[in-house]
Amino acid sequence: MNRPVLLPCLLLALAGGPAAARTTIEIFDTAKAVNQACDAGIAAAREAAEAIREVPVDQAGADTVLAAWDDLYTAMADRIGPAYLQAYVHPDQAVRDAGQDCINRTTKLETDLYQDPALFRRVQAVAPEAGADEALQAHLLAEFEDSGVALPDERRQRAKTLLQRIEELGQQFQQNLRENDTVLTFGPTEQAGLPDAFIERVPADDEGNLRLKLQYPHYFPFMENATNAEARERFYRAFNNRGGDANLDILEELALLRRELAGLYGFDSYAAFATRRRMVGDPGTVHAFLDRVDNTLAPLQAAELAELTRLKAEHTGRNEATLAPWDKSFYLTRLRESRYDIDAEAMRRYFPMPAMTDWVLHVAEKLYGLRFVPADVPVWHEDVRYYDVRDRRSDNRLGGLYLDLHPRDGKYGHAAAFGVRGASTRTARKPTSVLVTNFTRSGLTPDELETYLHEIGHALHGVLSTTRYAMLSGTEVELDFVEAPSQMFQAWSYRLESLRTIPAVCPECPPVDADLVERMEASRRAGQALFYGRQWLYAQYDMQLAGPEPVDPMALWQKLESATPLGHVEGTRFPATFGHIAGGYAAGYYGYMWAEALGLDMLSAFDDGLMDPKTGAKFRRTVLARGGERPASEMVRDFLGRETRPNAFFEKLRNEDAASPQ
Structure with a gap:
């Protein structure tokens, strides 16, 4: 199962450190310390913005405006970035609450900056050279435009109010889920x-x-x-009720506010407003993609549902058995055990912790030419581990990586990668990523191992960035591409070539042979049509909620889910748990499948072997290192040597790419 990645888009790229080589982040022990850091970050940003305003328009250039703007954000992020992270992970609720408040305050600051006509004029006036300068200018102008700087005064003020309220509501939605102590x-x-x-x-x-x-x-x-x-x-x-009525109310208000925001710009829907900045370009492309997915899956879902229903009838002794939503995972597990001899819980012995951390880093080291060197630095919890990331050939320090892998009260409950510091070759800044998961301490199931590879893919996207500007670093790419490198990297969790290297870091681990990998792959494919059908449902719901017509979020969900093979369970409220679309993935959830199509296509480049360091180096150089300096379509074309195509994804949906241990 693909896990979500959390993107701290409110700060764009969280980059920083007054010392260029610094890759650790500040740790706050008290709410007062968070508030002080937040105050300092906001003050630094306002001071830097005033300096940009004082640049004569006819002297606006890459150094006086673009670099200064990048410096503004990196100075702010050194202080505010750690507060953002610790709102999600700190053990002390007072610190988390202070971090949440800092996020809301920073949102207001960001809107103020991007609605400033004087700053906008200076960014407009830059005549950039092609490359990073041109990309940063385009990035900034898009942010200004989306914040309403060019709108008439009344509409600009309304846009400001809407943007601030949308961010506050999104953060409250996430906090309601995160702090649920049921x-x-x-x-x-x-x-x-x-x-x-x-x-x-x-x-x-x-x-x-x-x-x-x-x-x-x-x-x-x-x-x-x-x-x-x-x-x-x-x-x-x-x-499926853990967000409650409060989150349903938030989602309804968010949909209305986003539709109004889009209308200020002349768009008939938030989906049209949002997708114009992405690879797809418009909602029509998304709907055509989703239609193709739905048409591919429909007969396959029916067959899988029939098989699981048969298993339930055998298990219960009732010939007229009907499969309920809470039965699906149970009977899929029985199917995997009986047909493929794969018991997910028993598989933890093949993938013990912390050995799997050593192995995941070992794979990355071999593939991308790296070394992960543990270092003793201040952390927010005793479970957290930190590594300096070094280039194997030169021994240069590339960045830093924190791993916060196990569950605890108050911590973000899913799996996510936080890019807390972005790279900048201009100032020799080193990037830092934080990986947050909730893995069992004893070991991982195959699904959890896949999650680990997925999320480390995001973290590496940040750490291996070598962009000129921090604001374009790492995962600051089109939203419907951001998952692609991680979707690709998941393959290393279920291919023999990578799994058979486990003894290099864990000699005592049970061997993973070709037979086991084949059974794992067959087990992984069991129920995949129902899984992707669910992904289609989420994406379709998201797009319709962001469509031109106002809808009641719960009524829309009930209508769409009722038409799926397993139907809707009266009294459940999944939309209240759907944090993605309350945040940065609104009108963007389709991006998981869209990016998987890109990721599977990029995976085809590893024809010479999954552990081939030459192909890994090319991927690091052409994709991971470039961040948002180039359009995603150009980076993929450079890596593949051709235009991308979704064939491998739809072959997977049709179950046509037969399982292979290689």
Whole structure:
């Protein structure tokens, strides 16, 4: 399963460090320290902006305006970037709350800057050379335009109000999910089927009742293994209600505000407003892509549903069995166990922690010519590890990487990569990425290993950036391309060529042979039509919510989900949990499948071997290093030597690319 990546787009590229070689970030122990850093960051930004305003328009150039603007953001980000991160990961709620407040304050500052006509005129006046200067100017002008700087005064002020409110609502939506402390209690009779290792590692009371939270590390193993259907239903309903009415209200207001914002610019929908800045260019291209996905999947979903329903009938002894949504994961797990001898929980012994961290870094080292060197630096929690990332050939330090891998109270509940500092060759700035996951300490399932490779792909996209300007560093690319490098890198989690290198870092690990890889791949494909059908549903819902006609978010969801093979469960409110479209992925969730098509196409370049350092070096040079300095389509063409095509993705959907251990 592909996990989401969180992009801190509010700060554009969070770059920084007054010392060029610095790659660690400031750690805050108190809310007061966060507030002080936020105050300092905002003050530094305003001071730098005033200096740009004083540049005569006829002297506006790359050095006086573009570089100065990049300096403005890097100076601000040194102070505000750590506050942004710690709003999501710090153990102290007071620190998290202060970080959240800093995010809201910074949003207001950003809108002020991009609505400033004097700053806009100076960016407009630059006559840049082709390359990074031209790309940064285009990036800045797009930000100015999207903030409403060229609108008449009344509409510009309305745009400012809308943008600030949209960001505040998006952050509140995420905070409501992140701070949800609901605990479900499951008694001994409801624990049947759960692996002993799972029961041993989750909280329980003195009577032996499990106390489970609405988080992935608890939810997925339970839904995959608990034989008690009523218990699964109870967990399913709670998990799909965890945002509550508050988040439904937020989503409805967001949709209305975004539609109004688009209207200020003359667009009939937020989807049209947003997609014009992306690879697809317009909503029509998105809908054509989604239609093709839907037409490909329809018969395959029906076949998979029939097979899982048959398994339920055999398991329950009821010939007229109907598959419920809370049954899907359970019977998929049974299918994988019986047909392919793949037990996800038992597979953790093949992928133990922390050995898998050593292996993931080992793969990256071999592929991209790197060394990850542990260093003892201040961190926000004892679980966090830091590495200097060095070029293997030159031993130059390229950047820094933090890993925060295990769950705890108050921490962001999914998996995400935060690009907290962007690269700048102009100032010799070194980038830093933070990888945040919620992995079990004992070991990973194959799905979790795939998640690890996906997220480390995002982190490396940031760390291996060598852009001239920090604001164009790392994942500052078109939204519908940002997932592509990570979608590609997932393949290293299920191919024999990469998996058989595990003994290099873990000699005691059970060997992964060709037979096991073939069974893992076949198991991975089981139920994939239903999985991608769900991805299609999310993308379709997102696009319709961002469409030209106002809709009630819950009514729209109920209508669309009711038309899917498993239908809608009355009383559940999935949209209240859909953090992607409350944030930066609004009118952009299609990008996961769009980017996967690009990622699978780029994967085809590794014909000489998945661990081929020559191809890895080319990918590092032509894609990862370039950030947003070039359009994504040009970078992909440079890497592949041709225009991209989605053939491999649709072959995968049709299950035509037969499993291969290579």
